Amino acid sequence: MFNRPRLLAPGPVETDPRTALALAAPQIHHRTPEARAALQEARSRLGQLLGGGLEVLITASSGTGAFEAAMVSLLSPGARLVCAEAGKFGERWGKMGEALGYTVDYVRAPWGEVLDPQAVAEAVPGAAALLITHSETATGVLHDLEAIARAARAANPDLLILVDAVTSFAVAELRPQAWDLDAVVSGSQKGVALPPGLGFVALSPRALDHLASGGPRYYFDLARELKSQQKGETAYTPAINLIQALNLSTDRLLALPLEELWAEKARMNAALLAAGEALGCRVFARRPSPAVAALVPPEGVSGKQVSEALKALGARAAAGQDAYKDSMFRISLMGYFDRYDALAVAGLLEDAFSALGQRFERGVAVAAAWQVFAGTQVVGRRT
Amino acid sequence: MFNRPRLLAPGPVETDPRTALALAAPQIHHRTPEARAALQEARSRLGQLLGGGLEVLITASSGTGAFEAAMVSLLSPGARLVCAEAGKFGERWGKMGEALGYTVDYVRAPWGEVLDPQAVAEAVPGAAALLITHSETATGVLHDLEAIARAARAANPDLLILVDAVTSFAVAELRPQAWDLDAVVSGSQKGVALPPGLGFVALSPRALDHLASGGPRYYFDLARELKSQQKGETAYTPAINLIQALNLSTDRLLALPLEELWAEKARMNAALLAAGEALGCRVFARRPSPAVAALVPPEGVSGKQVSEALKALGARAAAGQDAYKDSMFRISLMGYFDRYDALAVAGLLEDAFSALGQRFERGVAVAAAWQVFAGTQVVGRRT
Numbered sequence: 001m002f003n004r005p006r007l008l009a010p011g012p013v014e015t016d017p018r019t020a021l022a023l024a025a026p027q028i029h030h031r032t033p034e035a036r037a038a039l040q041e042a043r044s045r046l047g048q049l050l051g052g053g054l055e056v057l058i059t060a061s062s063g064t065g066a067f068e069a070a071m072v073s074l075l076s077p078g079a080r081l082v083c084a085e086a087g088k089f090g091e092r093w094g095k096m097g098e099a100l101g102y103t104v105d106y107v108r109a110p111w112g113e114v115l116d117p118q119a120v121a122e123a124v125p126g127a128a129a130l131l132i133t134h135s136e137t138a139t140g141v142l143h144d145l146e147a148i149a150r151a152a153r154a155a156n157p158d159l160l161i162l163v164d165a166v167t168s169f170a171v172a173e174l175r176p177q178a179w180d181l182d183a184v185v186s187g188s189q190k191g192v193a194l195p196p197g198l199g200f201v202a203l204s205p206r207a208l209d210h211l212a213s214g215g216p217r218y219y220f221d222l223a224r225e226l227k228s229q230q231k232g233e234t235a236y237t238p239a240i241n242l243i244q245a246l247n248l249s250t251d252r253l254l255a256l257p258l259e260e261l262w263a264e265k266a267r268m269n270a271a272l273l274a275a276g277e278a279l280g281c282r283v284f285a286r287r288p289s290p291a292v293a294a295l296v297p298p299e300g301v302s303g304k305q306v307s308e309a310l311k312a313l314g315a316r317a318a319a320g321q322d323a324y325k326d327s328m329f330r331i332s333l334m335g336y337f338d339r340y341d342a343l344a345v346a347g348l349l350e351d352a353f354s355a356l357g358q359r360f361e362r363g364v365a366v367a368a369a370w371q372v373f374a375g376t377q378v379v380g381r382r383t
Numbered sequence: 384m385f386n387r388p389r390l391l392a393p394g395p396v397e398t399d400p401r402t403a404l405a406l407a408a409p410q411i412h413h414r415t416p417e418a419r420a421a422l423q424e425a426r427s428r429l430g431q432l433l434g435g436g437l438e439v440l441i442t443a444s445s446g447t448g449a450f451e452a453a454m455v456s457l458l459s460p461g462a463r464l465v466c467a468e469a470g471k472f473g474e475r476w477g478k479m480g481e482a483l484g485y486t487v488d489y490v491r492a493p494w495g496e497v498l499d500p501q502a503v504a505e506a507v508p509g510a511a512a513l514l515i516t517h518s519e520t521a522t523g524v525l526h527d528l529e530a531i532a533r534a535a536r537a538a539n540p541d542l543l544i545l546v547d548a549v550t551s552f553a554v555a556e557l558r559p560q561a562w563d564l565d566a567v568v569s570g571s572q573k574g575v576a577l578p579p580g581l582g583f584v585a586l587s588p589r590a591l592d593h594l595a596s597g598g599p600r601y602y603f604d605l606a607r608e609l610k611s612q613q614k615g616e617t618a619y620t621p622a623i624n625l626i627q628a629l630n631l632s633t634d635r636l637l638a639l640p641l642e643e644l645w646a647e648k649a650r651m652n653a654a655l656l657a658a659g660e661a662l663g664c665r666v667f668a669r670r671p672s673p674a675v676a677a678l679v680p681p682e683g684v685s686g687k688q689v690s691e692a693l694k695a696l697g698a699r700a701a702a703g704q705d706a707y708k709d710s711m712f713r714i715s716l717m718g719y720f721d722r723y724d725a726l727a728v729a730g731l732l733e734d735a736f737s738a739l740g741q742r743f744e745r746g747v748a749v750a751a752a753w754q755v756f757a758g759t760q761v762v763g764r765r766t
Contacts, residue, residue, distance in 0.1 A: 023406040064619040197622035236447040239580035
């Protein structure tokens with residue numbers, strides 16, 4: 001079709017074509033000064049995106065593998081963990097803990113709702129770790145990690161706080177040092193806008209002190225990785241091509257102060273939500289994450305129908321997950337997008353809803369999306 | 384420099400530029416018909432390169448991660464394993480088994496020597512599994528896997544035979560079905576000539592029967608992957624870009640009957656060895672693997688000096704490993720190379736040895752390399 005394809009899923013996301021092209025560069029060996037420099041630069045850039053103060057390690061795996069690396073490297077077998085969850089991804093870490101032989105207690109909230117800091121604080125005394133998802137991609141909720149971590153830390157000063165920041169990393173406000181987080185995990189196909197294949201784990205000094213006390217592990221042994229990666233090496237063959245590409249894709253993110261990056265990402269997502277609301281959708285998340293807009297279509301329209309109508313226009317949205325498979329659709333500008341793409345998506349939504357027989361004043365979603373940016377500076381404008 | 388760079392390490396290897404360029408293609412989502420078709424095609428192609436009869440699963444990890452997946456998915460905690468090793472990579476699987484809580488007995492041979500089938504057969508009664516490296520990249524030895532597997536199977540019919548085929552897959556004769564192997568592991572940056580980031584595990588029917596009895600696992604749960612990958616899905620985000628690229632890079636390999644591919648790869652490596660011998664080097668491996676030529680330079684020259692002299696000419700060789708770091712150098716045409724590249728490498732070796740003050744008749748290594756192909760058909764010639 002004439003329309004160009006648009007990947008609007010909450011990961012994998014679109015990559016800057018200049019970054020993508022670098023993936024076609026001749027293969028380098030990972031035991032070379034060039035590769036060591038690339039790894040050190042990538043670790044440093046990821047650390048900057050977290051505001052500094054943590055030790056960043058990179059795995060050749062998805063983010064799920066990186067979370068497993070944090071868990072098995074920091075926590076002794078049989079330890080009691082508290083999993084705070086309100087969605088499919090939060091739930092995953094509890095299942096992982098159970099599969100790997102830990103004792104897991106749950107603090108839950110319904111999908112779309114936020115986790116209660118007080119409930120978490122009541123659960124963590126005596127626990128070795130808290131497992132928590134910052135941006136729940138399944139529901140579009142950004143949990144108040146700062147408040148939850150503060151309450152949990154007050155209730156258990158020795159607690160290790162392991163954070164799934166898969167879709168909040170380089171997207172939402174995230175201050176691991178100020179919030180006293182211990183392991184912050186993400187992956188390459190989200191905020192840093194690369195193809196999938198890299199996991200990231202950022203460790204606090206407290207976490208580093210626990211590296212000797214983890215469980216049985218080999219591929220995901222972060223104690224060994226730390227020793228290697230501090231020298232620019234990795235214990236096993238790294239996905240070096242993606243590491244090189246990361247040093248290009250993060251240029252655009254690091255050109256802005258973190259606060260500006262977070263604010264613009266939040267506005268871009270707010271614009272998607274505003275466009276959806278203008279078309280009669282309901283915002284599913286109590287506290288929306290800037291990583292993904294989860295929208296419930298008006299009565300009589302299913303999420304699947306919206307996804308299909310968008311697909312007919314060339315755009316790839318995500319459906320809901322599990323019980324919400326048909327009742328919502330999810331769209332995201334987490335990747336290589338800017339504020340003007342929010343207008344394009346608003347236009348796509350209007351045409352999709354129109355094709356589904358919905359009636360509204362033409363331009364209403366586009367105007368609502370555009371209004372979000374009114375009075376704000378264009379971010380990173382060249383002068 | 385005017386010379387073009389040549390990556391002659393035994394992995395990562397050079398990639399076909401057409402395959403590399405495909406890595407720059409727009410990102411696709413992995414939950415799409417296009418991605419499902421790519422995964423199924425990749426699994427099928429990898430299966431064909433093994434001669435069929437096995438179920439191939441793909442991991443987002445290096446080959447080491449894929450080996451861990453096989454181990455934890457097939458073997459119960461505390462099981463006794465026999466690790467047959469004669470080099471750094473063979474040794475790794477024993478260390479992995481110990482780290483993951485198995486009991487490991489070793490059958491060893493000195494570096495450069497071959498493993499004795501009879502010694503392995505004597506060790507395996509009562510063991511749950513044999514861990515063995517087919518092509519030992521550290522020493523350049525191709526172990527006689529067929530004979531070892533036959534002897535081991537006779538001594539213990541229920542044995543699971545887990546094979547590190549990281550550098551033999553699509554390079555050396557490897558017949559998992561005929562040889563009755565249970566798990567055959569490799570990775571993307573070797574014979575299939577892709578960037579690193581994918582692991583492969585091919586499982587026999589016997590192995591599939593053991594998927595319920597493995598140890599604690601989550602990211603590397605092959606039972607779960609099997610269920611997903613049979614539907615073209617993966618349990619967690621796959622490195623889909625590399626999977627798509629694999630379906631291009633394997634075109635060239637599958638265009639030949641396996642026997643021709645293996646024979647040509649063996650000739651190409653034999654040509655490297657012949658070139659080295661013509662310059663006074665000693666072949667380190669008792670039974671050379673077609674994946675890598677491990678050469679001991681003549682008296683007075685170190686492996687490191689040869690590597691440095693090659694580097695000055697633009698070519699990247701590998702040093703020896705561990706105790707053999709300085710005493711050998713390793714070169715490989717495992718990746719996107721053909722027989723004529725063996726001549727180029729022979730020429731590079733002549734100029735490198737000449738720069739190191741060695742005296743020999745000009746052309747002697749090139750002639751020796753070329754002589755290896757005398758009387759053989761050009762492989763896959765277009766008609």
